[in-house]
Amino acid sequence: MKTILITGGAGFLGSHLSRALLEKGYRVIVLDDLSHGDMGNISDAITSPQFTFYQGDVLDKNFLIEISEGVNIIVHFATYKIPREGGFLKTIEVNTKGTETILEVAKERKISVILGSTDDVYGKNPELPFSEESALVIGNSNSIRWSDAISKMYAEQLCFAYRGAFQIPVNILRFSIIYGPKQRKDWWGGPLGVFIERALKREPIPIHGDGLQVRNFVYVSDAVEGILRVIEKKEIHGEVFNIGSSDCIRILDLAYQIWALVGNPGKPKIEFIAYSDLCQDYEDVRIRDMDLTKSRYSLNYHPQIGIEEGLKRTIDWFRGSR
Amino acid sequence: MMRNILVTGAAGFIGSHLSELLIQKGYKVIGLDNLSHGFLQNLSSVLGRSQFEFIQGDVRDFELLLGLVSHVDAIVHLAAYKIPRYGNALETLDVNVKGIENVLKVSQKVRCQVIFASTSDVYGKNPNLPYSENSDFYMGSPQIQRWSYAISKILGEHLCFIYSKEHDVRMTILRYFGSYGPRQNLTWWGGPQSIFIDCALKKKAMPIHGDGLQTRSFTYIQDTIEGTLRALEREEAIGKVINIGNIEEMTILQLGKKIWKFVRGSEAPLIEFIPYRQFPGRYEDVRRRVPDIHLAKEILGFAPRTSIDEGLIPTIEWQRSVTKGEGRDDR
Numbered sequence: 001m002k003t004i005l006i007t008g009g010a011g012f013l014g015s016h017l018s019r020a021l022l023e024k025g026y027r028v029i030v031l032d033d034l035s036h037g038d039m040g041n042i043s044d045a046i047t048s049p050q051f052t053f054y055q056g057d058v059l060d061k062n063f064l065i066e067i068s069e070g071v072n073i074i075v076h077f078a079t080y081k082i083p084r085e086g087g088f089l090k091t092i093e094v095n096t097k098g099t100e101t102i103l104e105v106a107k108e109r110k111i112s113v114i115l116g117s118t119d120d121v122y123g124k125n126p127e128l129p130f131s132e133e134s135a136l137v138i139g140n141s142n143s144i145r146w147s148d149a150i151s152k153m154y155a156e157q158l159c160f161a162y163r164g165a166f167q168i169p170v171n172i173l174r175f176s177i178i179y180g181p182k183q184r185k186d187w188w189g190g191p192l193g194v195f196i197e198r199a200l201k202r203e204p205i206p207i208h209g210d211g212l213q214v215r216n217f218v219y220v221s222d223a224v225e226g227i228l229r230v231i232e233k234k235e236i237h238g239e240v241f242n243i244g245s246s247d248c249i250r251i252l253d254l255a256y257q258i259w260a261l262v263g264n265p266g267k268p269k270i271e272f273i274a275y276s277d278l279c280q281d282y283e284d285v286r287i288r289d290m291d292l293t294k295s296r297y298s299l300n301y302h303p304q305i306g307i308e309e310g311l312k313r314t315i316d317w318f319r320g321s322r
Numbered sequence: 323m324m325r326n327i328l329v330t331g332a333a334g335f336i337g338s339h340l341s342e343l344l345i346q347k348g349y350k351v352i353g354l355d356n357l358s359h360g361f362l363q364n365l366s367s368v369l370g371r372s373q374f375e376f377i378q379g380d381v382r383d384f385e386l387l388l389g390l391v392s393h394v395d396a397i398v399h400l401a402a403y404k405i406p407r408y409g410n411a412l413e414t415l416d417v418n419v420k421g422i423e424n425v426l427k428v429s430q431k432v433r434c435q436v437i438f439a440s441t442s443d444v445y446g447k448n449p450n451l452p453y454s455e456n457s458d459f460y461m462g463s464p465q466i467q468r469w470s471y472a473i474s475k476i477l478g479e480h481l482c483f484i485y486s487k488e489h490d491v492r493m494t495i496l497r498y499f500g501s502y503g504p505r506q507n508l509t510w511w512g513g514p515q516s517i518f519i520d521c522a523l524k525k526k527a528m529p530i531h532g533d534g535l536q537t538r539s540f541t542y543i544q545d546t547i548e549g550t551l552r553a554l555e556r557e558e559a560i561g562k563v564i565n566i567g568n569i570e571e572m573t574i575l576q577l578g579k580k581i582w583k584f585v586r587g588s589e590a591p592l593i594e595f596i597p598y599r600q601f602p603g604r605y606e607d608v609r610r611r612v613p614d615i616h617l618a619k620e621i622l623g624f625a626p627r628t629s630i631d632e633g634l635i636p637t638i639e640w641q642r643s644v645t646k647g648e649g650r651d652d653r
Contacts, residue, residue, distance in 0.1 A: 088484045092477070096419065124458065135447060136461040141479035141495070142563065144487070154415065154477050156464035161411035164467065164603070172464065240464065 003027040004231065005071045005111075007058050007102065008078035010037030012183045013116070013175075013223060017075065018045045020224045021231075026050070029067060032078070033057050041182050058098040064105045071109065073231060076102045077116040080148070088147050095151035096158070103162040103170075112169040112237065114230055115159050119176045119216065119244065119288055120149045129289040132174070132240040139283050146283075160238070169237035171230050176244030176290055180220030180310065181317035192217065192311075195255050196318045199262040204269040208278060211252030211270065214287040218245040219310035222303035229299040241299060244290035247307040261311050327554070328352045328394045328434075330381045330425065331401030333360025335506050336439070336498075340398060340547045341365065345373050347551070352390055355401065356380040361650055364505050381421040384428070391428045396435040396554055399425045404471055405443065407510050407601070411470035418474035419481075426485040426493075435560070436493040437553055438482050442567060443472040444497060447608050454614040455497070455563045466604045479563070486561055494559045496550060499567025499613050503543030503633060504640035508652040515540060515634070518578045519641045522585035527594035534575030534595065537610045541568040542633035545626035552622040559621055567613035568626040580630070584638055 004021055006014045009030030014037070018028045022045055029052045030042060045051045056063050058078040068074065078098055080091040099115065106113045122130040123138040123146070136153055138146040159170040183189040185197045191207075198205045226243035230236060249257075252270070259268040275282040295301040305313075327344055331337040332353025337360065341351050350373045353365060357378055368374040379386045381401045391397065401421050403414040422438055429436045445453040446460040446469070459476055461469045485491040506512040508520060514530075521528040549566040553559040572580075575593075582591035598605045618624050644650060 088480075088488070092480065092484070096477070133463055137448075138459050138461075138476075140456050140458070140563070141444075141476060142483055144480055144483050147480045147484065150473065150476050150480055153461060153464070153473050154419070157411060157467070157470045157473050158415055160464045160467065161415055161470060165410045165412045238465070 001025055001027060002072045003029065003070050004073050004075060005029045005031065005068055006075045006077060007031045007098070008037060010034060010039060010042050010053070011077060012041065012189065013178055013220065014077045015041035015045065015182060016180070016220050016224050017227055018042060018051065020228060022048050022050055024228070028052070029071065030054065031056050031058065031064070031067065036184070036188060058094065059101055061101045061104055064101060065108060068105055068109050068111060071111050073112045073114060074102055074106055075114045075116070075227065079116065088144055091148055092151045095148070096154050099155035099158055103158060103168065106168050107162060107166045113159060114227065115155060115170065115172045117152050117156055117172050117174045119174050119242070119290060121152050121156065121174060122288065123149055124283070124285045128287055129291040130242065131291040132242055132294050143283050156240070163238055171237055172240045173227060173230065173243050174240065175223060176216035176218050176288070178218055178220050178223045180314050183220070183314070185318070191251055192254065192258070192314070195258045196262070196315055199259050199264060199268065200318060200322070202264055204271040205255045205259070206271045206273055207251060207255060208273050209275055209284050210272065211255065212250055213284055214248055214250050214289065216244045216288055216290050217247050217249060217307060217310070218243065218303060219305035222305055226295060226299065226301045229301055233299065236298065239298070241295045242290045242292055243295060243301070244292060245303040246292070248289045249307060258311060258315070261308070261315055326350045326352070326394045328354060328390055328397045330354045330397065330399045330421065331360060332376070333357060333362055333364050334400060335364070335512065336501055336543065336546060337400045338364035338505055339503070339543050340400070340550055341368055341374065343547050343551055345371065349373070351375070352377060352394065354379055354381060354390065359507065359511065363650065381424060382417065384424050387424050388428050388431065391432050391434060394432065394434050396437065397425050397429060398437040398439070398550065398554065400439045402439065404511055405468050406470060407468070411467040414470045415474050418471070419477050422478040422481055426481055426491055429491050430485060430489045435554070436482065436491060437550065438478060438493060438495045440475045440479055440495050440497045441472065442497055442499040442565070442611055442613065444476050444479070445611070446472055447606070451610055452569070452612040452614040453565065455565055455617055462606045466606050468605060492560045494553045494561070495563040496553055497563065497565050498541065498546060499565065499611065500538050500540045501543050501546040502540050503637050506637065508641070508644070508650065511652070514574055515577060515581065515637070516641070518581040519585065519638050520645065521592070522582045523642060523645050525586070525592070527592040528578045528582065529594050529596050530574055530578060531596050532598055532607055534578065535573050536607055537571045537573050537612070539568045539571050539612050540577070540630055540633070541566065541626055542628035545628050549618060549622060549624050552624050556622060562617070562621060564618050564621060565613040565615055566618060567615060569612060569615060570630055571610070571612045572630065581634060581638070584634055
């Protein structure tokens with residue numbers, strides 16, 4: 001049976017993927033430095049004899065070489081995503097050197113790589129929805145809010161450069177905002193977790209900018225299904241896939257919907273936070289939506305859980321884990 | 323008064339001209355180059371002079387770099403790999419990011435100034451012309467390796483800003499728009515003009531990618547290095563990104579015909595059109611590229627002065643002499 005190494009596997013998405021892979025009979029190895037991941041996320045998986053956990057750094061090549069013996073695919077999720085919270089240099093380092101280390105290991109051990117990327121790489125491209133062929137449009141370098149996107153673009157290029165030079169099979173998955181049980185409750189987990197947390201406490205909901213920005217949200221089991229399809233289609237490599245849903249929602253409406261689904265009366269009080277308070281020269285992206293045509297046809301990827309159902313399940317989990 | 327400058331990529335085209343200019347202006351120069359694409363003969367006029375020291379080494383070697391900068395006031399970081407047109411992208415991604423990262427790390431330690439050579443390629447396929455320093459960057463799919471160059475340079479720019487904001491490194495980013503002149507690289511690495519001159523001299527067909535109607539602006543080397551020198555000397559340039567380029571726009575086809583005429587007079591030019599699909603892998607070209615240079619005028623009091631006609635003549639003469647003589651083994 002195949003063995004999959006998941007970096008960042010104690011994180012939200014990684015832990016769901018671990019469980020799905022174990023259910024399908026794969027062996028799973030998780031590497032996580034636990035800087036943002038949580039052992040609680042993998043408490044059920046860890047009881048399986050098919051599962052191994054290592055605490056370690058994705059920049060530690062020797063350690064990675066050691067633990068990747070017999071591994072068929074590395075799913076690389078270990079990443080930093082909010083430079084304003086994690087430090088800009090750290091974000092770039094983890095995203096670029098982390099990927100480089102993974103590719104070096106893949107080269108030595110002859111392993112396939114799946115890189116978890118983000119729809120943030122489409123940046124502020126005004127042409128919607130984003131297909132895998134869309135231009136990646138980012139603002140000027142003095143606005144370092146783009147350092148996450150550029151570090152991901154660099155990581156993507158690096159994957160294809162290794163593929164070109166050493167014939168390593170690589171695939172890149174660009175996720176929209178993933179949500180669901182076990183997600184983080186702070187901004188690291190996106191606006192949704194923060195909104196649910198506040199709604200459950202009947203507190204005002206903080207919104208960055210005017211709340212009219214639109215985002216694509218995908219429920220975690222659908223995202224996992226997308227990853228599984230890439231893992232199971234051996235003939236697919238050297239490709240980029242969008243993994244999202246058809247749920248494209250205004251942030252303000254998301255806040256209202258969560259407020260209502262939680263069972264609160266009326267409408268929430270909104271606490272608007274100016275971008276200038278977040279980061280110098282912060283530039284928001286108004287609308288982000290994905291074209292899933294390629295994933296649909298090549299992977300037979302069809303997201304199942306709509307936003308209302310997804311939110312209900314997520315809210316239930318938040319309630320149960322408080 | 324600033325005295326000592328480290329120039330990385332000093333044996334390259336821009337680096338060798340800049341080294342000469344700096345020495346002429348009374349600076350002491352340490353030239354670092356691993357000679358992967360540079361040539362010692364480019365430095366023949368400064369090698370052996372007391373104000374110039376050449377070190378063969380790699381900018382990715384942190385200890386080496388640190389050892390060189392103890393008395394350096396500024397680093398002009400030119401060492402880079404360019405668009406991997408026929409080769410692989412890995413070296414470009416690696417050299418360009420690790421190079422500037424090391425430069426910034428040592429500059430943080432010894433508190434020296436940094437000039438980072440970036441490129442007009444960062445604007446990518448942005449359709450809104452001309453490109454000002456605040457224009458957006460339009461990149462393409464990672465399946466197209468040409469973007470590895472621009473992406474590595476953008477990441478380098480980000481590192482410059484982060485070191486500037488978090489560690490007070492005094493830096494200036496210069497985005498060069500297609501420099502040409504004597505000592506340019508004789509392969510595609512040196513740009514289309516280099517290939518066209520070579521073909522015209524040898525009476526071979528000039529290869530033109532696509533329909534040849536894509537435009538570029540070409541900046542004569544003396545203008546490029548004058549802009550660079552001014553950025554080095556003006557306090558107002560610290561923390562800024564500045565376009566360094568000629569605003570004279572021409573199509574690649576016009577350029578080829580002009581060069582042919584300069585070299586071969588009224589003979590009909592030989593042209594071979596090469597469709598992009600014949601490139602290995604996928605390729606994506608950029609249709610037009612013109613800089614907005616108001617900021618360079620404002621901050622550096624500088625605008626390129628050399629027209630393409632004026633610049634091509636010495637360039638062709640130089641290339642004629644190399645082709646006839648010993649030549650260079652350009653890669």
